[in-house]
Structures are given as structure tokens and as C-alpha cells.
Amino acid sequence: MTALGKLFRTTAFKLSVAFLVLFSVGAGLVLASVGARVKEVLDEQIEQTVDAEIRALSEQYTQGGIRQLTDAVERRVRAPGGSLYLLTTQSGDVIVGNIDPPRFVPIEKDELVETIYQRRGEPEIAPHPALLRLFLIPGGFRLLIGHDIEDHRVLRDILRNALGVSLFWLVLVGVFGGLFVSYRMIERVDIMSASARRIMAGDMNERLAVSGSGDELDRLAENFNAMLARIAELMAGLREVSDNIAHDLKTPLTRMRNRAESALRSGDQPEKQKDALVAIIDEADDLIAVFNALLMIARAEAGYSTDNLALCDAAAVVSDMAEMYEPVAEEQGITLALESESGLMVTGNRELLGQAVVNLIDNALKYGRSEKDPRIVVSALRAGEWIEIAVADHGLGVSAADRQRLTGRFVRLENSRSQPGSGLGLSMAAAIARLHQGTLRIEDNSPGLRVTLSLPATRKNSQSIKPNEE
Numbered sequence: 081m082t083a084l085g086k087l088f089r090t091t092a093f094k095l096s097v098a099f100l101v102l103f104s105v106g107a108g109l110v111l112a113s114v115g116a117r118v119k120e121v122l123d124e125q126i127e128q129t130v131d132a133e134i135r136a137l138s139e140q141y142t143q144g145g146i147r148q149l150t151d152a153v154e155r156r157v158r159a160p161g162g163s164l165y166l167l168t169t170q171s172g173d174v175i176v177g178n179i180d181p182p183r184f185v186p187i188e189k190d191e192l193v194e195t196i197y198q199r200r201g202e203p204e205i206a207p208h209p210a211l212l213r214l215f216l217i218p219g220g221f222r223l224l225i226g227h228d229i230e231d232h233r234v235l236r237d238i239l240r241n242a243l244g245v246s247l248f249w250l251v252l253v254g255v256f257g258g259l260f261v262s263y264r265m266i267e268r269v270d271i272m273s274a275s276a277r278r279i280m281a282g283d284m285n286e287r288l289a290v291s292g293s294g295d296e297l298d299r300l301a302e303n304f305n306a307m308l309a310r311i312a313e314l315m316a317g318l319r320e321v322s323d324n325i326a327h328d329l330k331t332p333l334t335r336m337r338n339r340a341e342s343a344l345r346s347g348d349q350p351e352k353q354k355d356a357l358v359a360i361i362d363e364a365d366d367l368i369a370v371f372n373a374l375l376m377i378a379r380a381e382a383g384y385s386t387d388n389l390a391l392c393d394a395a396a397v398v399s400d401m402a403e404m405y406e407p408v409a410e411e412q413g414i415t416l417a418l419e420s421e422s423g424l425m426v427t428g429n430r431e432l433l434g435q436a437v438v439n440l441i442d443n444a445l446k447y448g449r450s451e452k453d454p455r456i457v458v459s460a461l462r463a464g465e466w467i468e469i470a471v472a473d474h475g476l477g478v479s480a481a482d483r484q485r486l487t488g489r490f491v492r493l494e495n496s497r498s499q500p501g502s503g504l505g506l507s508m509a510a511a512i513a514r515l516h517q518g519t520l521r522i523e524d525n526s527p528g529l530r531v532t533l534s535l536p537a538t539r540k541n542s543q544s545i546k547p548n549e550e
Contacts, residue, residue: 096258103254104247111246115239119232123211126227127192130213133163133225141217149217150176162228164197164210170220182212182224194229209233268297284312336363370504389516391538394424394433394467398460401437405445409456414449416441419459424467427538428516433469436512439505440471440531448473448528466518467535474528483522483529509533 133156141149153165157178166177174181182197191214196207212226271289278286287308288301343356402418409416426433437458444456453474460469478486487510509531510520518535 096254096261100251100254100258104250107246107250108243111239111243115236118235118239122229122232122235123192126211126229127213129163129227130192130211130225134213134215134223137215137223137225146217146219146221149223153177153223162230164212164224164226164228166224168222168224170222175221177224179210179224182210197226272297272301279308284308284315332363332367336360339363389427389429391425392428392430392433394426394428394469394535395420395422395460397430397433398437398458398469401434401441402458405438405441409445412445412449413454414445415455417455417457419457419461421461424460424462425538426467426516426535428535429512432512432515433535436509436533437469437471439509440469440533443505443531444471444473444475444529448475450474450476450528462537463534465537467537468532469535470530470532472525472528472530474525477524477527477529478522480524483524486522487520506531 137149137152140152144151150167153167154176156163157165157176164177164179166179166181167175168177168181169175172181178200180198180200182195192211193213194209194211197210197212198207209229209232210226211229212224215223215225217223268289268291275286275288287305290298290301290305292298339356339359343353343360346352346356398420399418402416406416441456441458448456450473455474457472458470459472460467462468486506506520506522513520513533513535516535518533521532521534523530523532
């Protein structure tokens, strides 16, 4: 397809042509209306002039009869101007006047008609338009009074020519304007298409160009770039998960194989075989837990759990989870303190929210223990339009650089590798926060670490959400 053909087929050019046609029709209607109104005003002026002439000549006839009327008409005929007069007898003989009998004569005396007339003494090839009115005089005399409207015809021709010239320039400017707009549109779309081809070729760092004008193409490019950034983030996470699975799950699988092989070599020693099978089952349970966590994270990030969202009390969820972990904390010599307000309603999945709180408490118990201050504070408080669920410990804490990595999958810091775990707890909590349109913040507690799950608060009287059934 040629470049000009591409221009003609663009939506911008078609819209320009459509607006051009509509504007041309509108301009034609406006000019036609103006022309009709001008003609109407001029005709009213002529009618008033003719009526005034009739009244004046009627007075002349009343005062002096037909002779005085004839003299008055003759004086008016000799005066310059566009007024027309013709006084005839009942048989049609001309008494006085400055025009020949017209082709069409008004029948009714109050009728003002447009006709063609010929001035007396002019060649027949020069007819003129006029508006005439008939005035009947006793005795069968007939007086035609009117006015030349040649200037009306000239004015209509001027308006018609103005309309034609205006439409010509309008079409010309519209066509070239449409071509220019189409060219600019094609230029930007071609740039975006080239970027899209590079992205399809595998360059996930490519982004659509944004001109900065804030138009619809800029908004489309910005949304598309945001989508690309999210896709790139998910792909990076997928690669990271694949690498971490290959690295972190290789060791437990190897242990399982070695123990199974050891059980086979044990021969007739049932106790060793039983111990090996128990260890294999424990390793398998850990692996199943890891894969369940990965599946839950994937489902949360994909939004598969949004159908199960309902109105629930965040304070009740936090209280239940803290109560469940109190015995575990006591065994480790840790005090689990609860700070909570009432009526903290959120729209969410109670099971997932409970899992997120469990992960935060479990992490704090594993890595946040402190001999000086063996307290872990679990809180659920309102902060404006948000509900903040926080777990704060007084342990060694985490550096600012490492805090940014903690929500990644299978991320375990060096000082925590001696503790059991898969490195998926905070990653799952972050995914659950995103599912609920919230955020997960990891902050310094001075000393220790504070992890806050922020969720948008929901009004208790919301009609669109059904409350959780206990």
C-alpha cells in the first residue's frame, strides 16, 4: 500500500472528512438562512415604501381626481430612483408611467408579487425584476406601484458566490488538514508499532514513546508501558522462582534420595528403614508446603481469590492468630502483646488475611527474638482510610538494603539460614496485600523490625459486600 493510501485509510483522515462534510452542510444552511432573511428584510422595506406611495397617491386622487393623480404620478416618473409606476385605463391603455405593462400583473390589490418588467424606451433584451402591487381606482383605472429589485438579485449572487468560495477553501483546508493530522498520527503509530515489534522480539526493556502532550495516544502508551513493566516484573519473578526452586529444592530432594537409598541398603534392619521413611515423609511434607505456598502466591497475584472477598473484621482475624501463637511464644520465652481497636472492617478473604498475619508472627518468632526485650507486638489499628496490621519485634533487625529484598521468593538472609523455613512467608504476605489493594511495608523498629500490612478500610454498612459467615 502506498503512503498516500495509508493516509486516506487512517481513522484521523476519515474523521476529518466527516467533520468537513458536516461543517460544510452547516455552513451552507447558515448562509442560505442569512440570504433568505436578507431577502425578507429587503422585501419588507419595499413593501413599506410601496404602501407609503399608495397612501400618498390615494390622497392625491381624493383631492383632485384622476387628473391630479396623473400629474402626481408623472412627477414621480421624472424623479430618479428605483420606484416604478404605471397608470392604465380599464381597457389597458397606458395613461402615464415609466414601465411597459409587465408580463404578470397582480390580480388582488393587496398582493405584492415579483415579476419581470421593461422600462419604457429600453430594448427588450434588458428585462428587470421588480415587486409590484395593484391599486384599483374608481372608474376602472388601475395603478401599478412597485420597486426594482435588481440589487436583491445582485446580493443573492454575492452570497451564492461567497458560499461557493467559502466551501472551496473549506474543502481545500479540510483535506490538507486531514492529511497533515493523519500523517502525524501515522508517524506516532509507526513509532509505537516499531517498539511493539522489538518487544515481541524479546526486548522487554523497550517502552513506547510518550510525547508529553497528554493526548489519548500518550495515555495509551503510559498504560501499555505500565503493563509491560508489570509483565517484566512477573517474568523476572518467574525466572527468580525457577532459579530458586532449582537451587533450594535440590538439597531436600537429594536428602530424600539418600535416605531412601540408605533404607534400601539397611536390609533386615526395620528400625533404620522406619526412621528413613519417617524422615522422607517429613521432607516430602516440607516440599508440599513449599509448593502450596508458591501456588497460593501465584493465585493471589493472578487475582483468582477475588471471588471470595467478603466483609470481615480485621481485629478479629489478628486476635485469633495471636491467640493461636501465644503458646508457641511462651515456649520460647517471648511475650506476645496484642494492640487492637474494634470495628476494623475490611473487604477481603479471611483465610488469606489470617495466613498473612500468621506469616508475619512466625517470622518475628523465628528471627526477632531479643534477650533484652523479649516482646513481639501485634497490632490492628485504624490510620485514616486504612487498616494497619503490624507485627513489631526488638531483635537484630535488617539493614535497609536487605529490607528491599525480603519480599522476594526464597529470599533468606545469611543470619537466618540456620532457621527452618523456605523464604516464602513475606513474599506470600506481599502477594496477599496486593490482592486486597493494599501494601506491605518493612520498616526499622529501632531496634528490631516492623512489618505493616495496610488494607483499605470498608464501611460497615456497605450494601455491596456480604459479611463473612462464622
